[in-house]
Structures are given as structure tokens and as C-alpha cells.
Amino acid sequence: MNIGQASEKSGVSAKMIRYYEQIGLITPPLRTDSNYRVYGPDEVHVLRFIKRARTLGFSVEETATLLGLWQDRSRASGEVRDIASSHIAALETKIDELQGMVKTLKHLVHCCAGDNRPDCPILDDLAGKPAH
Amino acid sequence: MNIGQASEKSGVSAKMIRYYEQIGLITPPLRTDSNYRVYGPDEVHVLRFIKRARTLGFSVEETATLLGLWQDRSRASGEVRDIASSHIAALETKIDELQGMVKTLKHLVHCCAGDNRPDCPILDDLAGKPAH
DNA sequence: GGTAGACCTTCCCATAATGGTAAGGTCAAG
DNA sequence: CTTGACCTTACCATTATGGGAAGGTCTACC
Numbered sequence: 001m002n003i004g005q006a007s008e009k010s011g012v013s014a015k016m017i018r019y020y021e022q023i024g025l026i027t028p029p030l031r032t033d034s035n036y037r038v039y040g041p042d043e044v045h046v047l048r049f050i051k052r053a054r055t056l057g058f059s060v061e062e063t064a065t066l067l068g069l070w071q072d073r074s075r076a077s078g079e080v081r082d083i084a085s086s087h088i089a090a091l092e093t094k095i096d097e098l099q100g101m102v103k104t105l106k107h108l109v110h111c112c113a114g115d116n117r118p119d120c121p122i123l124d125d126l127a128g129k130p131a132h
Numbered sequence: 133m134n135i136g137q138a139s140e141k142s143g144v145s146a147k148m149i150r151y152y153e154q155i156g157l158i159t160p161p162l163r164t165d166s167n168y169r170v171y172g173p174d175e176v177h178v179l180r181f182i183k184r185a186r187t188l189g190f191s192v193e194e195t196a197t198l199l200g201l202w203q204d205r206s207r208a209s210g211e212v213r214d215i216a217s218s219h220i221a222a223l224e225t226k227i228d229e230l231q232g233m234v235k236t237l238k239h240l241v242h243c244c245a246g247d248n249r250p251d252c253p254i255l256d257d258l259a260g261k262p263a264h
Numbered sequence: 265g266g267t268a269g270a271c272c273t274t275c276c277c278a279t280a281a282t283g284g285t286a287a288g289g290t291c292a293a294g
Numbered sequence: 295c296t297t298g299a300c301c302t303t304a305c306c307a308t309t310a311t312g313g314g315a316a317g318g319t320c321t322a323c324c
Contacts, residue, residue: 004300014301015283034290036301057233060281084241091234095227101189102223109216136271146272147312166319168272192310 006039010047017047025050025064057091138171142179149179157182157196189223 007014017037020026026046030038049070053063062083069080139146149169152158158178162170181202185195194215201212 002301013282016281018303019281032290034301035303036290054281056236057230081241084237088234088237088241091230091237095230095234098189098223098227098230102220102227104188105216105220105223109213109220134272145311148310150274151310164319166272168319186310 001039001044003037003039006037006044006047009044011051012047020047020050020060023060025060025067056087058087062087133171133176135169135171138169138176138179141176143183144179152179152182152192155192157192157199188219190219194219 001009003014003017006012007017010017012020017026021028026043028037029043032038046067049067050063053066054060058066065083066080133141135146135149138144139149142149144152149158153160158175160169161175164170178199181199182195185198186192190198197215198212
């Protein structure tokens with residue numbers, strides 16, 4: 001299987017497959033005589049694992065750890081759970097921050113007349129003026 | 133006022149003040165004979181505007197637009213409201229995505245025994261195995 | 265006057281993860 | 295044997311931020 005097919009089957013772009021290989025996240029595959037990378041079902045499986053972890057918001061570095069745990073038969077599942085748990089906490093912090101931004105912005109938009117007058121509470125707020 | 137004080141008063145690092153100047157977000161300030169940048173209250177005001185916009189999650193490019201609208205006396209506040217509204221929509225999409233991730237991860241953590249057995253539903257899920 | 269330490273200057277490099285492009289080799293179908 | 299789709303490497307760009315080096319300046323104190 002060429003890199004194009006592996007990409008299609010895994011959902012990881014060819015560009016990223018080469019990148020993951022370069023940074024050592026995946027092991028270099030075999031090559032044909034003409035230097036083409038050759039992938040088998042196992043490699044695609046690994047790529048799909050990576051794709052899924054990335055989609056769930058794990059960084060490449062975290063993904064590398066998870067991949068190591070996946071491939072280590074003597075792993076402790078508690079370790080995996082801890083990684084996932086702290087990841088959840090980080091995501092929730094991020095969500096809270098974003099919700100704070102949305103709340104502020106919604107308040108401002110609600111107060112903004114939206115016509116052509118230059119009195120804009122959004123800009124006033126950004127400029128640090130006290131709310132009217 | 134030197135860049136250090138301007139940084140302290142605005143909450144924007146000296147490094148970033150120079151960067152904002154370099155990319156044209158702010159106009160170059162006056163210099164002393166010894167080539168030090170000199171800032172006054174107006175400049176700090178602008179920097180605080182920028183800081184606030186960045187904190188609210190606007191990109192530097194969006195911030196530039198807002199800054200332009202702020203400084204343009206003939207601006208239409210509807211334009212500002214539109215920028216804020218589409219920004220809210222983008223934030224809410226992001227929040228939804230993150231919440232989806234949290235939900236999935238929480239489910240997995242809940243199912244994960246967390247002991248030392250190598251049967252880990254989180255890894256199984258990442259690997260694409262059907263849920264038990 | 266001299267010196268130490270805190271500040272400033274510019275320039276270069278690094279990050280995380282991804283995309284783009286260019287120049288060239290290869291393969292399969294017609 | 296040509297055409298087009300694919301592959302290869304190598305380099306550059308992105309966003310916003312920080313780090314560091316090498317050197318100039320200013321202030322406070324002796």
C-alpha cells in the first residue's frame with residue numbers, strides 16, 4: 001500500500017504521515033526499490049490510533065505516550081486513565097475560558113445598537129471605559 | 133515612559149510590543165537620543181485595547197480591524213457588532229467540539245478500572261475496537 | 265570618576281502542527 | 295511511448311509568543 005492509500009484509510013494526510021515518521025512518532029516503513037513507502041494494515045491501524053487521539057485533542061506528545069502504552073503489554077491502565085483525566089481537566093478549563101469570553105461578548109453585542117452611530121459599547125469596553 | 137513601564141501598565145510584554153510595532157499593528161513611537169522607545173498615556177491606552185481584545189480571543193488580525201474601527205470616528209458600530217457576533221459563533225463551535233471530546237473521554241475514564249490490568253477501554257477505543 | 269546592575273537595543277532561533285510548492289523520479293493505462 | 299497520477303525530498307509559511315546573545319545606556323552608590 002502506498003502512502004496515498006494509507007492516508008485515505010487512516011484519515012491522516014500524506015504530509016502528516018511523513019511528518020510523524022520524521023519526528024519519530026511512527027517507525028519508518030519499508031520502501032520499494034523505487035523508494036516508495038510501503039504500508040500494511042498494522043501501520044494503518046497505528047495511524048488510525050493517532051488520528052483518533054489527535055481528534056480527541058491530545059497533543060502529538062501525549063499521543064506518543066498513549067501509543068507507547070498501547071504497544072506496551074505490561075502497561076498499567078491507571079496511567080492511561082490519569083493522562084485522560086488531566087486532559088479532561090485541561091479541556092474543561094479551556095471551555096470555561098471560552099464561555100467567559102462568549103458571555104462578555106454577548107453582553108456587549110446585546111448592548112450594541114448596531115446602527116450607524118459611532119457610539120459602540122463594544123469598542124468602549126475594549127478601550128476600558130466603564131459600562132454605561 | 134520606557135517600554136518596560138509601558139509593558140507593566142498595559143499588560144503586554146515588551147517583546148510583544150516590539151512585535152506589534154513590527155507587524156504594523158501599532159505605530160512606531162518616538163525615540164530618545166539613545167534610541168529608547170518612548171511611550172505616553174495614549175500609547176498605553178492603545179496597548180490596553182489590544183490586550184483586552186486578545187484576552188477576549190480575537191486574533192491579532194481581528195484586533196487590527198477593531199483598532200481601526202475604534203480610531204475611525206466615522207465608523208459604523210454595526211460593523212463592530214458583526215465582527216463580535218461571528219467571533220461568538222466561532223467560539224461556540226469551538227466549545228461544542230471541546231465538550232464532545234470531554235464527553236467521550238469521561239465515558240472512557242468511567243469505564244476504565246484504573247488498576248494494573250492491561251485491559252484499558254481508553255486504549256481500546258483509541259485503537260478503534262468496538263465498545264464492550 | 266568609576267562600577268554594578270537594571271534596563272534598553274537588534275538579531276536570530278524555537279515552538280506546534282499543518283499546509284504549500286517546486287523540482288524531479290515512477291508507475292499504469294492507453 | 296506519452297500522459298497523468300502518484301511518489302520523493304527540501305524548503306518556506308503560518309500564529310503568537312518566548313528565549314537568548316551581544317552590545318549600548320542609565321542610575322545609584324562608593
